[in-house]
Amino acid sequence: MKENKKGNISKLLGFAGGHKKLTVLGCTLSGVSALLSMAPYILIWFVARGIFEAMPDFSSVQNLVHFGWEALWFALASAAIYFGALMCTHLAAFRTARNMRFRAAKHLVDLPLGYFTSNQSGRLRKMIDDNAGMTETLLAHELPDSVGAVVTPVAAVALLFVFDWRMGLLCLIPIAISIATLFQMMGGKQAKFFSRYQRAVEDLSAEATEYVRGIPVVKVFQQTVYSFKSFYSSIMSYSKLASEYAMVNRTPMTAFTTVLNSTFLLLIPAGMILCGVSADGWGVLVDLVFYILFTPLCAMMINRLMYAGQASMEAAEAVYKLGQIMEEAPLPEPENPEFPKGTDVELRHVTFTYPGAEAPALSDVSFRVPGGKTVALVGPSGGGKTTAASLIPRFWDAQEGEVLVGGADVRRITTEELMDKVAFVFQDTHLFKTSILENIRAARPDATREEALRAARAAQADDILEKMPQGIDTVIGTKGVYLSGGEQQRIALARAILKDAPIVVLDEATAFADPENEALIQRAFETLTRGKTVLMIAHRLSTVRGADRIIVLKDGKKAECGSHEQLLAAGGIYAAMWKDYQTAAEWKVGKEVSA
Ligand SMILES: Nc1ncnc2c1ncn2[C@@H]1O[C@H](COP(=O)(O)OP(=O)(O)OP(=O)(O)O)[C@@H](O)[C@H]1O
Incomplete structure (x- = not known):
């Protein structure tokens, strides 16, 4: 684990790219600054020695002003160099964190969708954002400070022995004990404990996100935080670990602080005794003044070392966590890609089981959507309709069988090519918190404003744009600008229309739309699918009638297949569903008439 963490720090510097040199420069400057910061103490010692030697005739003290100026210049130079060091390390730290965020975000896009189902978004956000942020503190402050913190005691040891080895030795005892305590605090059991603590913080963040998302459910069912068991237990386990950590x-922390600040307890009595017994009593007293002034600097540096140690544990953990994301295998891209010929879509003997699931969601399913035709997937809930559609954009890869687009296996088509060929419209439309224009243009960033407006019009979204304060430039999600479910779906349809892909995979649910919106969405669907190859997941049978072919999926198997008329004549699942649908429709009409 320790080895692993060491490797993580070098991995962290790997993210720095060209800025690694800047980090090294910053750390070197910090070391130089630490050395220079010791000079004023030595000069003060010279002054004190001069005064003691001249006593009682202070007028003969020489170079007092000169030493004073020199001390000031050294202090200023040290501060200026430290400032330069921090500039370098901050620049490098920000760039490194930026690189980490970019690389992780890019990697996430390449991962199969399944990864996101099994990882809560709150946890992923924390893993990418907070972990990258954590490394900033280490690189910007703690790393250069730790160089200074190592340089100072080492130089101090030399100095301590130059002036008076006995007092030097006395000063060294608390320094050595506190460093040993520090290592004890950072090593072995403590480091493992720290990982557990970090994990608890992560869990808490993920569960808090889930909880906030579920607030509507909590409110509707009058639940309290206790009903959200996992959030509650993550709060409790965090609190338990935090107290355990403390x-x-x-x-060790009490020992560290006490010992580090107890140098005077040894130094002053020992200095007095040495003054008394030594032939050069005044000289020893001057040395004592130096040590009294200088040891707090050592204590401060060792304190810095402690913070640097803590930050390096945090950063190592952060890089390790980020590494876990980066090690997730992306969807493999084909080495010798094939290009789809035509726009047929076909599932050939496809069997697919979700990771961790016992039963397959699709078993030996085969069907074909010929170019330019519309095929509807229908069937009972959980039958496998969404799963079958999700295999086409490679949200998942089938374990058995083939999914073909234009005669080529989707696994042998590059993602770019596949995404170019196919447009997907799913039930859960996600709109970004940006302008409607940018939301539509997400499908084709190079599209002109006119093209986006045309797509919005084709998606029956004119009325939405008209009522928005800044029309198509209105930013969604800002104060007072919210879209209804049906309106959001029309904007998502505009996106798909703008993309103008030859194949459309469509989840046509309009369950949440009011009749007016539903009619508009229906018209937008028609525009989107005109002349295209369409695979439609149909939840309402009214839209299925016009399909060229209907496939009934039940329990992950293809149960029936044919045109509306053929399936009705067969008197199977579809015929029963159609009967139920008609009864429901008649009941609705009857109710409206009587009302
Ligand atoms: N991410 C997932 N992980 C594990 N199992 C899943 C996942 N998504 C769906 N399933 C399971 O796969 C089966 C098929 O689900 P699917 O969503 O494809 O059905 P569907 O026909 O689209 O249902 P509906 O009409 O209700 O949307 C179900 O048993 C479901 O529980």
Whole structure:
């Protein structure tokens, strides 16, 4: 684990790219600054020695002003160099965190959709954003500070022995003990504990996101936080771990702080004794003044070392977590890609089981959507309609059989080519918090404003644009600008229309739309699918009648297949569904008439 974490720090620098040199420069400057910051203490020692040697005739003290200026210049130079060091490391840190976020975000897009189903979005957000942020503190502050923090005590040890080895030794004892305590706090059990603690923070973040998302359910059913068991238990386990962490560190932390600040306890009495017994009592006293002034600097540096240690544990954990995302295998891209010929879509003996599921969601399913035709998938809930449609954009890859687009296996078509050929309109439309124009243009970023407007018109979205304060430039999700479910779906349809792909995979549910919206959406569907190859997941049988072919999926198997008339004549599942549908429609009409 320790080895692993060390590797993680070098992986972190790997993200820095060209800015690695800037990090090295920043750390070197920080070391130089630490060395220079010691000079004023030495100069003060010279001054004190001069005063003691001149006593009682202070007028003979020489170079007092000179030493004063020099001390000031050294202090200023040290501060200026430290400032330069931080500039370098901050620049490198921001760039490194940016690279990490970019690379992780890019990698996420390449992952199969299944990865997102089994990983909560709150956890992923935290893994990418917070973990990258955590490394910023390490690279910007803690790493350069730790160089200074190492340089200072090392130089101090040399100095301490130059002036008076006995007092130097006395100063070293607390420094050595505190460093040993520090290593104890950072190593072995503590490091593992730290990983668990980080994991608890992550769980808490993920569960909090889920909880906030589920607030409507909580409110409607009058539940309290206790009903959201996993959120509650993640709060409790975080709180337990936080207290345990505090308890585990209680003794070493107290020892560290006490010992580090107790140098004077040894130094002053020992200095007095040495003054008394030494032939050069005044000289020893001058040395004592130096040590009294200088040891707090050492304590401060070792404190910095502690913070740097903590930050490096955090950063190592962060890089390790980010590495877990980066190690997830992306959907494999074909080495020798094939190009679809035509726009047929076909599932050939496809069997697919969701990861972790026991039963297959699709078993040996075969059907074909000939170019330019419309095929509707119908059947009872859970029958496998959405799963079958999801295999076409490779949200998942089938374990057995083939999914073909234009005669080529989707696994042998490049993602870019596949996405170019196929437009997908699913029930859960996601609109970004940006302008309607940009939302529509998400399908084709190079489209002109006119083209986007035309697509919006074709998607029957004129009325939406008219009532928006800035028309197509209105930003969705800002104060007072919200779209209804049906309106959102029309904007999503405009997106698909703008894409103008020859194959359309469509989930036509309009369950949440009011009759007016439903009629508009229906018209938008017609525009979108005109002249295209269409695979439609049909939830309402009214839209299915016109399909060239209907496939009934039940329990993951193809149960029936044929035209509306053929299936009615067969008197199977579809015929029963149609009967139910008509009864429901008649009941609705009857109710409206009587009302
Ligand atoms: N992400 C998933 N992980 C595991 N199992 C899943 C997942 N998504 C769907 N399933 C299962 O796969 C089967 C087929 O589901 P699918 O969503 O394809 O059915 P459907 O016919 O589209 O249903 P509906 O009409 O209700 O949308 C179901 O048993 C479902 O529980």
